[in-house]
Amino acid sequence: MGPHPAVADVRRAVREALADLSPGDLVLAACSGGADSLALAAALAFVAPRANLRAGLLTVDHQLQDGSAGRAADVLGHAAALGLAPAETLKVRVGTVGGPEAAARDARYEALATAADRLGARTVLLGHTRDDQAETVLLGLARGSGPRSLSGMASRAGRYRRPFLHLGRDTTESACRALGLLFWDDPHNADPRYTRVKVRTRVMPMLEAELGPGVAQALARTADLAREDSDALDEWAARAFADCALSDIEGGVALAVPGLEGLPDAVRRRVLRRAAIAAGAPAGALSAGHVLAADRLITAWRGQGRADLPGGVGVVRRYGTLVFAPAQENQA
Structure with a gap:
């Protein structure tokens, strides 16, 4: 008799996600101890040796809750039981830029990237599911952030791969139960102070009740x-950014306005977003409204002053040039 259907599903998803890797490549699972990432780690532990790959695990201790160090130790215990090595806890300090959720995410990804580089990993697997994808799309709609937010999370983005984007959270929970893996329910995942939790616990159930199943x-x-x-x-x-970018300015980015004026709105605003992020604006905090404020310096120019962006970045127009830089430098 074969494995439980949910176990087969998660293993198949990981196997397909790693099909292009070479023998001996190191793959790391990012694991919080929750059902999604624990199912991911277990699937990786099963698939990797059969594909002649090396498999390890990273868990991030955000140090935001009492007992976080103990929970990280429990995750490392799972790693040892599954045969995943190397396995490490990455302690991070969470800042405040962009709000608590964005700041924790930024700290987590920075720690994962640093560890992956140090260990020589080919890729890092993340346990985001179809439910996470649906929540991300709804949050993007609520922020009015445009088509990129509607596209949600990519199955592959640089070093990161998300094998479970087409599997539901119920599948990962069922897989853990079938494998006898005790997963942790993060209390933050039920804290209504967080916007994503409101989407998960209130908005999605309401949509399913009113529109029928299958919304996710x-x-x-x-x-x-x-x-x-x-x-x-x-x-x-x-390509347009490369054509419009002028010589780098210290701590910022300068774009030639004439090269931007003839671009379609959707392309021009993407160029402006790229420039803002390059100048230091946090991507997670940069909304469509911020980009439109910068865009008006091109499309509705009347000599107005600086447009303020997240992260202390400002954008000003000077002599046919848009300059994105820390606000104090713009004021100079």
Whole structure:
């Protein structure tokens, strides 16, 4: 008799996600101890030796809750039981830029990237599911952040891969139970102070009740379709950014206005977003409203002053040039 259907599903997803890797490559699972990432770690532990890959685990201790060090130790215990090595706890200090959720995410990804580089990992697996994807799409809609937010999370983004984006959270929980793995329910995942928790516990159940089942699947399909269009526009914007960027200024970015004026709105605003992030604005805090404020310096120019962006970045227009830089430098 074969494995439980949920176990088979998570193993298949990981196997397909790693199909292009070479023998001996190191793959790391980012694991919090929750059902999604624990199912991911277990699937990796099963798939990797059969694909002649090395497999390890990283867990991030955000140090935001009492007992976080003990929970990280429990995750390392799972790693040892599964045969995942290397296995490490990464302690981080969470800042405040962009709010608590964005700051924790930024600290987590920085720690994962640093550890992956140090260990020589080919890729890091993340346990985001179809439900996470649906929540991300809804949050993007609420922020009015445009098609890129509608495209949600990518199954592959640089070193990161998300094998479970087309599996539901119920599948990962069932897989853990079938394998006898005790997963941890993070109390932050039920704290209504967090916007994502409100989407998960209130908005999604209401949509399912009013519109019928399948809302998460439909939102995930929407993300896939939107990503194709967004990727094409991003490629165009990357070429336009290179054409418009002037010599680097210290601590900022300068763009030639004439090269921006003839671009379609969707492309031009992508160029402006790229410039803002390059100048230090946190991507997670940069909204469509911020980008539109910068865009008005091109499309509705009347001599207005600086537009303020997140992260202490400002953008001003000077003599046919848009300058993105820390606000104090813009004031100089």
